[in-house]
Amino acid sequence: MxxxxxxxxxxxxxxxxxxxxxxxxxxxxxxxxxxxxxxxxxxxxxxxxxxxxxxxxxxxxxxxxxxxxxxxxxxxxxxxxxxxxxxxxxxxxxxxxxxxxxxxxxxxxxxxxxxxxxxxxxxxxxxxxxxxxxxxxxxxxxxxxxxxxxxxxxxxxxxxxxxxxxxxxxxxxxxxxxxxxxxxxxxxxxxxxxxxxxxxxxxxxxxxxxxxxxxxxxxxxLYSDIKFKNIDTAPALAVSNATKVTVIVVGETARADNFAYQGYARNTNLFTQAHQVSYFDNVSSCGTATAVSVPCMFSLQTRSNFSRLESDNQQNVIDLMQQAGTDVLWIDNNSGCKNVCERVPTINIDTKKSPLCDGKYCFDEALLAPLKRKLANLSQANTVIVLHMMGSHGPTYFKRYPEKFKKFTPTCEQSDIQNCSQAQLINTYDNTIAYSDFVNAQVIAQLKALPTDIDKQFLYVSDHGESLGESGAYLHGFPYALAPSTQTHVPLYLWADEHNQGITPTCLNSLNHSQLLSHDAVFHTLLTMVGINTKTYQHSQDILAACSTKNSENTL
Structure with missing residues (x-):
């Protein structure tokens, strides 16, 4: 010493x-x-x-x-x-x-x-x-x-x-x-x-x-060799006279607080308002990071018992859809599907082959072209398309939307967002929300353009929220029990075509839009939307239970 x-x-x-x-x-x-x-x-x-x-x-x-x-x-x-x-x-x-x-x-x-x-x-x-x-x-x-x-x-x-x-x-x-x-x-x-x-x-x-x-x-x-588990070996498509197309948009880092539908002062939902979507204002996420929330929302597991290890080694709702005979396609403009789409056809947006991309990232409009091609070539009576957005992923929010969508200014044009004023940061973030809303409106417009004898429906839900400097917190990923509501309160809305034989706008509008919901409901709601009969279905977790024509044998 x-x-x-x-x-x-x-x-x-x-x-x-x-x-x-x-x-x-x-x-x-x-x-x-x-x-x-x-x-x-x-x-x-x-x-x-x-x-x-x-x-x-x-x-x-x-x-x-x-x-x-x-x-x-x-x-x-x-x-x-x-x-x-x-x-x-x-x-x-x-x-x-x-x-x-x-x-x-x-x-x-x-x-x-x-x-x-x-x-x-x-x-x-x-x-x-x-x-x-x-x-x-x-x-x-x-x-x-x-x-x-x-x-x-x-x-x-x-x-x-x-x-x-x-x-x-x-x-x-x-x-x-x-x-x-x-x-x-x-x-x-x-x-x-x-x-x-x-x-x-x-x-x-x-x-x-x-x-x-x-x-x-x-x-x-140590646990990479776990045997894959089939949660249902015989899911089946419900009998239907109509061709059905369902588009699911998985949002990224969109917090409910900054949605006009939630009561936010700015009109960040200008574009989808024209389509009269049904917004649910009391939805919580499964996790505070994509690696947890995305696999969790498609899993039969709930937030209280979710294990990524288990979810990676058992069927999810996307698997059930495909096994039942649905034509499933996952289109990704993010950093991957976190193993959710591992067993279904997948398109990853090429960041180097589109004017909408800068070689590293693509604006979410890049999702629209492959979506349009798929809708123009429907090969089965039941089709599900999942679009995984880049959305509002930080810290470089300013790279998530084209220049013409810079509506709220001044903005934060840097990755060290803690050195921007909170006003600049919120302006930039709100621009991402407004741009995502534009893309979602374009998706719905593509669905509307399909023939009237096709049932068309749409679900949007974000994986988690975001902190924008409140109480000194930024980004997301906080331990769930300690995370502020800005990271766990997420937007969710549904749309159905007025010509639908199944889920209709009238039924959507009749639902309780302030009911307490979570990502736990996504699995079972999608079963109803797509029309899948499976023993895994839980009526109590289905947002659309009141609109469903499922008989009692499908309910646990």
Whole structure:
């Protein structure tokens, strides 16, 4: 410990002189723990101090015990990962990952729980690059590269193995004693603060992202050979005299609060209003990220018991439709269908072959051409087409609509959205909502153009919402239990052609549009819309139950 910062000079024989900080392995562990505890965990410390000082009465000793406890826990962690020979490589990697996590936490308010790790792992390169900006680069250089450079200049003096182990045990015992002292004196305070501020433990770096990353890797590697489950081996099309076409539009990052149908002051739904859609104003999402919500809404599982691992390995409603004899097509303008469309025909919009694309992204109007081709070549009596939008995906909202749709100004023309005013950010976001509404109106217009003897129907639902700087939160992906309603309250609306023999506008208008709904209802509502008889159908979860002519044998 006496050699923590002893500056020495290398041999004169070296052609290039280098200076090192000499320190013992224990001193190195303590230094890393202090850096993470006092710098990398600034969001956690700020949250903890705010939670404690907001109490009517609090103990200053309890307040100051928080950084002490955190540093002790980090000392234990770094003692375990600081393996001789791998000490520096492991810490180089942790510095890069942790500085990136710190950037996300400070600038967007995100926490890296399981769903966020999953979402990040399934993000394509174009989507990942949308987060790249000079501020991010500078941040990573300052909090990741610079400490890594300093680390490279530290010469860690490792003692003989038995002495090193003995010294490490003494350090761990000292930290254990301090932790026990804190717990004995402030257990009730920590329990109460943690219970009332559950997000705090999810903000501790690197514990949260390492734990979540391990769980995600475990599920992907160890459980990848799960046997595929058929939830119904004999779904069948209901008897119908009419040809039927159903278009499902999966919106992206559209929050209900910014829809005119929801009572929003701006008319962000100008185009679909002409088609008199039926809007439902009390719908919650299954998750706060695409990687959860999209597979969940098409799954028989509900939000309360949803497992992505299970949903990937069993039939979803799209599979049931195809098995029953429906002609199914998925057209994707996003980062993929999250395994939902894995077993049905799929078209992925080519970002390099359309004037609507810039090589990385396409405006959602690019979905209209393949839709038109499909509608002009209907080959079966029952057709389902799913359009997966780019919608309002951030942080580069300004890239989600053509220039002529820049209705609300000034806008935020950058990816570091936290540096725009909230007014600019909301203007830009509202433009994306208005543009998505235009595209949806064009989809409905294409359906209306089909012959009158074809039953035409349409469903739009967003996967999750978005935070736009409220309470310092941006984007989405928060743990569901802690997520603001802006991330979980989503828009859903239906349209049916007036000539339909099945679902009609009159019936849609008669429904309770303020009923409490969630993504759980999508599976069963689609069964009714498309006309699928299956033992999986649940009448109580069907939005269109009052419009349905299903007999009792189809109801569980």
């Amino acid at each position: 006496n050699s923590i910062f002893k500056l020495s000079k290398q041999s004169q024989a070296n052609t290039k002189k280098r200076f090192y900080f000499n320190c013992s392995a224990n001193a190195f562990v303590i230094l890393m723990a202090c850096y993470y505890g006092l710098i990398i965990n600034i969001p956690f410390m700020h949250g903890a101090f705010s939670a404690i000082t907001s109490l009517h009465t609090f103990s200053w000793l309890f307040l100051f015990s928080v950084p002490l406890l955190l540093v002790c826990l980090l000392v234990i962690f770094f003692s375990l990962v600081s393996v001789r020979g791998l000490l520096k490589p492991i810490n180089y990697l942790l510095l890069v990952l942790s500085s990136a996590a710190l950037y996300g936490s400070l600038n967007y308010g995100v926490v890296f729980d399981y769903s966020m790790i999953q979402n990040a792992a399934e993000t394509d390169s174009s989507e990942a690059l949308s987060y790249l900006n000079l501020q991010l680069v500078g941040f990573l250089l300052l909090f990741g590269a610079l400490p890594a450079f300093v680390l490279s200049r530290i010469n860690v003096n490792c003692a003989r193995p038995h002495k090193e182990i003995l010294s490490r045990i003494k350090l761990l015992l000292a930290c254990g004693a301090l932790i026990a002292l804190v717990v004995v004196n402030f257990y009730a305070d920590y329990a109460a603060t943690g219970r009332n501020n559950r997000i705090l433990k999810k903000e501790i770096i690197p514990f949260q992202y390492l734990s979540s990353g391990y769980k995600y890797a475990r599920d992907q590697l």
